[in-house]
Amino acid sequence: MRQYDLIERVRRYNPNTDEALLNRAYVYAMKAHGEQKRASGDPYFTHPLEVAAILTDLKLDDATIAAALLHDTIEDTPTTRAEIDQVFGPDIGHLVEGLTKLKKLDLVSREAKQAENLRKLLLAIADDVRVLLVKLADRLHNMRTLEYMPAEGRARIAQETLDIYAPLAGRMGMHHLREELEDLSFRQLYPEANNLVRERLDALAARQSHLIAEIEQQLTRKLVDSGTEAVVTGRRKRPYSIWRKMERKSVGFEQLSDIFGFRVIVKTLRECYRALGIVHTTWPMVPGRFKDYISTPKQNDYRSLHTTVIGPGKQRVELQIRTQEMHEIAEYGIAAHALYKDSKDSPSDMLSRESNAYAWLRRTIELLAEGSNPEEFLEHTKLELFHDQVFCFTPKGKLIALPRKATPIDFAYAVHTDVGNHAVGCKINGKIAPLVSELNNGDEVDIITSPAQEAPPSAWESLVVTGKARLAIRRATRNAVRVQYAELGRRIVERLCQRAKREYSDEKLTGALPRLARASIDDVFVAVGRGEMRPSDVARAMYPDYKEERISPVPPPKSEAGWFGLKKGKAVQFKVPEADQASSIPIRGINSDLPVRFAPNGGAVPGDRIVGILTPGEGITIYPIQSPTLKDFEDAPERWLDVRWDMDERSPQRFPARIAIQSLNEPGTLAQIATVIAENDGNIDNLSMKRHSPDFTDCTIDLEVYDLKHLNAIISQLRAKKVVAAAERMMG
Template sequence: MIDVEDLIALVRNYNPKTNVEMLREAYAYGREMHSGQTRQSGEEYFTHPVEVAAILTEQRLDDASIITALLHDTIEDTRSTYGDISNRFGNEVAELVDGVTKLTNLQLSSSETKQAENFRKLFMAMSKDLRVILVKLADRLHNMRTIKSMKPEKQVQKARETMDIFAPLAGRMGMQWMREELEDLAFRVLNPDGRNSIIRRFITLQRETGDVVKRITDDIQTELGAESITADVFGRAKKPYSIWRKMEEKGQSFSRLSDIYGFRIICESDGDCYRVLGAIHRRWRSVPGRFKDYISQPKSNGYRSIHTTVSGRDGKRVEIQIRTRQMHEVAESGVAAHWSYRDGVRAQNPFAVDPARWIAQLTERFEAAEDHGEFLENVKLEMYSDKVFCFTPKGEVVKLPKGATPLDFAYSIHTRIGDSCVGAKVDGVRVPLWTRLKNGQSVVILTAEGQRPQAAWIEIVATGRAKGAIRKSLREENRERYIKLGRELARVGFEHIGKKATDKALSTASKQMGLGEGEELLARLGSAEVNVRDVVRALYPELDVRGDEVDAKSAVLGLDAGEQPHRAQCCQPCPGERIVGISYRGQGVLIHAIDCAALEEFEDQPDRWIDLQWHSGQHAAVHAVSLAVTISNDAGVLGRICTLIGEQKANISDLKFRDRKPDFYRIIIDVELRDLEHLHAVMLALEAESDVARVRRIRDLDRRP
């Protein structure tokens, strides 16, 4: 464990004016409070807060942040209180420790409704003082570095939470180094075989080609020397998870990936950055579509750099980032650069973003979200998005996530513009509304009075703001129809359990689900935003137990004790079908129908195949199967379809419109069934309906996990 004098030395390296006595007192107090406590590895517990503090010294953070790191678990895990810390170390530290404690208690990987509410609390904590998140990220980083001491199931849970929430959050804050390390540590747990495969291929590649990084670094230095440019050049192979993600996104094998090396050039001034770019492009051919100038158009978290990809030695693609030293400091620290110290004073970096302004921009998009689902969708879209920059006709810049369309552009300007959009021109050319925008394009939105959003727009747009606005408009426009359909769905669902969907029952359920009073619950049911099963469960949780039916967890025979089965979404097997399991280390067993096309991928991995069979008893109607149904576009048809399914004792868990024509609808209905016989009964009932033109079961390889 790092002793107190070594920790003080780490802080003094960048802040000679640090309050040494306060650091010593915090170290001694934290060690006393955690006395007798140990980590799962058996080592003294206080080693963890000390390591978290050491991580923060790498970012040159202020004394309050370092002391908070030393004390961040005291309120939660010891007899220490908020008042004790406030009296000893002041209100600022007490507030920070209390904020970290509250974040630790948030179960961010829980059910969607609770997860969304906890995300909201997370952003509220960030808005009060962003240093709370910096301490929490350092806490998570050290926990991931020492995750091997946890139980396997706990490792998977923490790794998934890290991959889904904390790594993207670190990236959104501009702390790319932390995002990459968190992703790689999580990848090591979630897919050790995949990670080891990448590393083995790297070793083989180095053995075959030699030290490519040194050769390319020397080539770049030679070109810069010829131009009399002074700069530092650093090169490295990309992290295993970054390469794995590229392989998944592009559908390519490792041998076909070219840009697996990245280089960084750190120079003295903005002018030198562009001189370096000219020298690189004169020497090597640039790759079209792989150039981004974040110096002239910085990211919202303060990030500035020039990115370009060129064809280097032997035609290998090489990614190069060019920036000044001050830009590099912000690129490494992100929003944390605002608190960094140098020589005892707050570093005056002109590119460091004001945290208050940054968090205000981040949370602005979430204020309009009307329910938990929309808020959660907005959060995830914002955290995972890369940006493109487009221009209005007046030359103003509009920042959008990668994959955004002209509709997203319209809604980013104003909801009224988005709602009345009928078309768009990109660089003067009329384009479809589903066109994906690219950097630097000029966009003109065409509007018409009386135009209203279409349901299909939700599948076109990429931003949470646009999705929320479209859903709100559709709810208002179709509210009466949705309420009528929702009432019918509720009636069928309640009759299924021998209850009546009275106004009082529905009102009580609505309040229980946080939807207030009135007919909002019925409208959400009719628009498939709320599931009938959840409504029933909200009122009658005891009826969720299904008597003598086979429990879903024991529905499959042939698994070892402790193995968790999961149904593959590509084939959605249900009882009555022959099945086989594919094992995933640390993630359980994925169940496929024996004729699933996805099994071809595992033909050369027989050790992962597990012979399974369904339990012979009566199964609960919980096995979701997707049906594509084509119906007449007439009044009351959709309601009759839902009634037919309900009469077969099946529950509709989701309903999506795929195509709307003047004379017919194509819809996808997810139906929860007992077994194959139940599926045939539902399909037969639908086929017998005169307004149903076609019914078929969907099996889709694109929905593989």
């Protein structure tokens, strides 16, 4: 394409085009790229020129065409943003910078780099939609010339296009562009499937060409006879769309009934419904196949009537009925809106008033930009770009569009984050239903909330399908865990100060924040609770003269009244933790406000003398003081914590314990063991058995009991059974 060819293409739809601007951008970009070559061997400048040509098909403004010509100059040449601003103005400079990838990314994984560049692009799109239009045209031309890239690069770019850019085009209502991106990606990623589907399509089209023409003629004649002018055109589905449907529904090519469809373009909205009535009174409608996207448009502004009838020759005929304006929006999406007419408003401001799709995109980008790590951002973005939707309603009639397979949990978060966080139940169409139910088109969903639920269960994250819900659940879970770690860290620091006979205050710690390189005291407590910062370092930051007295406990024999440890290199005996109630951290149970877990191979129960081991990232692990595992922590005295039981007798809880049983190998043995445990109100959490000899079996049982007295009573009664040779408590 020559310079004058591009100008002529723009002049066809914009007679008042600024030819001087376009000529200046053409020459500037050509000189900037100089001798650069593409993978095909063509001059690099052919790429931005073709991108600009694609945008002329969308009838875009001069600034966007100029930005397309310049879009790679900052990224791939010595050109700077300041130079672009000086020559072309800040508006075009802003667009070009929005299309420039981040170069200096010190990130390990390719996914992280991809996500950070996508984040930058989406933020630029939220500021000006023209960035998106140039980017999609850029990706389309790259996909059209992808065969010149190395095989590995082709697969990566095609997958990225299929995962992100094609769905993004679909979300923006750019149906035609989305389909071409999907088909080009399909050709690269699944060449055999692509060739097979195309061969089947061509063969079917050859066999049914006369039938397609006949249906077009009959439909047109019937509508004209009824006083409705219409243009009827036949079309066939694209290869990727057919293959995806075959995969999703697990059907063969021959079982598809909507490979061919017809569009009926009429003049007015009233004629859409009139044409629908004519079609339905002429041919029988297929039940369940009618959809009215005019009264309830899709989020990408798509509007049309869909129906399927048994038409001429007893063939199923899929119809889309729409006006010319609806058709342009269906094909070109946001680019079809009259954005760039004379107005003092920015294109994005104008579009936000006219396009639901762009309004959705801006809200989504604002949500995604809230600080998740790069991999999560990429995951949430892909989730948000799903375009197969169901439409549900609130009890007040508000329409909520969700991806297919969405649950009431997704619905709750779509209404408001607080509604999702406090959701405890739901009604679907007036009936109580599980929160994990799959929603269908037209469902009325009433979310039941409770202030008692402060945060959603973390398990919900694996049940939802929308990025907004998943992000909100993950954030709420993190906040809840952060609160737990902060509370643990506070208790550790306060008790350390008590033992050192130093006064603790938030004001004192606030003054020490610069020495700890933390922004807030909560950050300090979280770091201590997670095991990322030593409590003695916090004490030293508050009191520079603080000297740590390290004590490394060692488990004693069962008969000892105290426990042993090393103090200044010498073995000494210490009293049990109960001797220092004030400086010990109270342990109430798993459901407390502290991140607490119990020894994985044996647990701990009230009545045991216990010690806490601080595990980085996991909180406190509680061990009985006689646990042999504690020897593994002798060289890490800073991880030992004084802890004590603090039980609420009004709300008894069960705690984990493990017992080993050697039993006779005869029928009914296991039943007798289980009966003893059940009669004593114990709960079996896990059980494993191993044949010890022909006459005996070793059985390991993980129990839940209330306290040490309860556990000993169960063990005592097990020993009394004739089928039990031995029963002992196990400690890991």
